[in-house]
Amino acid sequence: MAVYFDHRIEAPDSSDVPFQLTWHSSLPILAVASSSPATGGKVDLYLQQGEHVESCHVVRPHQPTGLRWHPTKPVLAVGWDNGEVVLLTHPPGDQTVLPGVHTTTIKLLEWSSFGSRLVTGDESGALAVWKVDARGRLHGNHLVKHEYKKPLTCCIFRPSTPGDDVAMLARASVRGDERALDKFSWKGAPLKMGPQEGLGFFICTADGKVHSVDEYCKTSVLLSVEGSIKKLLYIEKTEALAVITENLMLSQYALGPEGGAQEIMKGKLxxxxxxxxxxxxxxxxxxxxxxxxxxxxxxxxxxxxxxxxxxxxxxxxxxxxxxxxxxxxxxxxxxxxxxxxxxxxxxxxxxxxxxxxxxxxxxxxxxxxxxxxxxxxxxxxx
The missing domain is CATH 2.130.10.10 (YVTN repeat-like/Quinoprotein amine dehydrogenase)
Structure with a gap:
C-alpha cells in the first residue's frame, strides 16, 4: 500500500495567487507561476518538501504565460505576456533572456526529447527555434523564425528513434545481408550507435492547421481540421497523430513515410x-x-x-x-x-x-x- 505525504509550499508572499505549476520530469524541483496586483507576475522554485529556493525568484511587471522544464537539466523556460522568454537555472538562479523575437503573448514552449532545441511561439503566429548546448545553455541566436500569421496553440516533437543494433547488423553481415554489409562499409550511411534525438516537430495554429517542421526547420502544412486545435498527440506505436479541437472533435491520422497524413478515425468526445x-x-x-x-x-x-x-x-x-x-x-x-x-x-x-x-x-x-x-x-x- 502506498503512503503519500503533503507539504505546504513556503511561498515568500502569501498574497500571491498561484495559477500554474510543473514538476521537473527527473529532478525534485517544482516551478510555480503566480500573480499579485501589487507586484505583477512571479515564478518561484520549490524543493520536494516545499522549501522555497530563494535564488530562483523571478519577478516581472507582466504575467507569466508558460512554464516548461528542460527534459534532463535543471533549466526552466518561462514565457511572459509581453513576449519575453527567460531561461532560469537551478540552483544559482541565473536568468538568460532570449533575444527579442516575440512581441506578443508567449503561447507555447517546447523542448526536444534530449533538450538540444527549444521552440517558442506567440499569439501573433511567430515561431522561433533555438539551439541549446549540453549544459542547457543558449547557443547563439535563433536557428530560424517562421511567421504563421495565426495564434499558435500547441507543439509536439517527434520522439527520439532507436540507434542501430550493431550486434544484429554484424550477424546479418556474416550471413551475407547486403544492406547490413553496406552499413559497415564506407559507402553506407554511418552507424547510429544510440538513440537519435527527434528534431522534427508539429505545430498547430488557431485556424485548425497542423504544420510539420523537419530537422532542418523547413515547414509545410500537414493537415487541416475545423476549429482551433486544443491538443496534439503522437501515437508512437502506430506512428499516427491524434488531434483534439476546441469543440472536442477527436481525429486520428496515419502519417506517410514521405510526408502527408490520412484520416483514419473521427469522433466527438x-x-x-x-x-x-x-x-x-x-x-x-x-x-x-x-x-x-x-x-x-x-x-x-x-x-x-x-x-x-x-x-x-x-x-x-x-x-x-x-x-x-x-x-x-x-x-x-x-x-x-x-x-x-x-x-x-x-x-x-x-x-x-x-x-x-x-x-x-x-x-x-x-x-x-x-x-x-x-x-x-x-x-x-x-
Whole structure:
C-alpha cells in the first residue's frame, strides 16, 4: 500500500495567487507561476518538501504565460505576456533572456526529447527555434523564425528513434545481408550507435492547421481540421497523430513515410457543455478527460473503446462532487483527479491474475480520498 505525504509550499508572499505549476520530469524541483496586483507576475522554485529556493525568484511587471522544464537539466523556460522568454537555472538562479523575437503573448514552449532545441511561439503566429548546448545553455541566436500569421496553440516533437543494433547488423553481415554489409562499409550511411534525438516537430495554429517542421526547420502544412486545435498527440506505436479541437472533435491520422497524413478515425468526445476540459494522454494510448462532471472519461484509442470512472460515496466522497482536473503517473500506474470539494481521488490500475497489460482492458480500483481542502483546479504527477 502506498503512503503519500503533503507539504505546504513556503511561498515568500502569501498574497500571491498561484495559477500554474510543473514538476521537473527527473529532478525534485517544482516551478510555480503566480500573480499579485501589487507586484505583477512571479515564478518561484520549490524543493520536494516545499522549501522555497530563494535564488530562483523571478519577478516581472507582466504575467507569466508558460512554464516548461528542460527534459534532463535543471533549466526552466518561462514565457511572459509581453513576449519575453527567460531561461532560469537551478540552483544559482541565473536568468538568460532570449533575444527579442516575440512581441506578443508567449503561447507555447517546447523542448526536444534530449533538450538540444527549444521552440517558442506567440499569439501573433511567430515561431522561433533555438539551439541549446549540453549544459542547457543558449547557443547563439535563433536557428530560424517562421511567421504563421495565426495564434499558435500547441507543439509536439517527434520522439527520439532507436540507434542501430550493431550486434544484429554484424550477424546479418556474416550471413551475407547486403544492406547490413553496406552499413559497415564506407559507402553506407554511418552507424547510429544510440538513440537519435527527434528534431522534427508539429505545430498547430488557431485556424485548425497542423504544420510539420523537419530537422532542418523547413515547414509545410500537414493537415487541416475545423476549429482551433486544443491538443496534439503522437501515437508512437502506430506512428499516427491524434488531434483534439476546441469543440472536442477527436481525429486520428496515419502519417506517410514521405510526408502527408490520412484520416483514419473521427469522433466527438463527450463532455459537460460550457466547462473547461482537462486532457491527459498516456504512453499506453489512453486519453483521459475531466470536464466538471462527476466522472472522468477514458478513451482507449488502440482498442477503439471508451468508458468512465466515477466517485463512490461509500469511500468518503460526497453526492454531487465534481471532478475538475486529472493527472496520470505512469511509473506507479495511478490516475489522480482533483474535485470541487477539495479531495484528491486516486485510481490504481489492477491487472487480473493470469492476464497481462497487453491483452486485457485496464481495471481501475478507486482508493479512499486525500483531503486537502479548497477547490482543486490543477494536478501534476511527479
Amino acid at each position: 463527450s463532455s459537460k457543455s460550457g466547462q473547461n476540459v482537462d486532457v491527459v494522454w498516456t504512453e499506453d494510448g489512453l486519453l483521459i478527460t475531466a470536464s466538471g462532471e462527476q466522472v472522468i472519461r477514458l478513451w482507449d484509442l488502440e482498442r477503439d473503446d471508451n468508458y468512465v470512472l466515477s466517485l463512490d460515496e461509500t469511500l468518503g466522497y460526497e453526492r454531487g462532487e465534481m471532478i475538475n482536473c486529472v493527472s496520470y503517473c505512469a511509473g506507479k500506474e495511478i490516475l489522480a483527479a482533483g474535485t470541487t470539494n477539495g479531495r484528491i481521488a486516486m485510481w490504481r490500475m489492477v491487472v487480473q491474475s493470469g492476464s497481462s497489460r497487453g491483452d486485457t482492458k485496464p481495471q481501475w480500483k478507486l482508493q479512499t480520498p486525500t483531503e486537502i481542502g479548497g477547490n482543486v483546479t490543477q494536478l501534476q504527477s511527479k
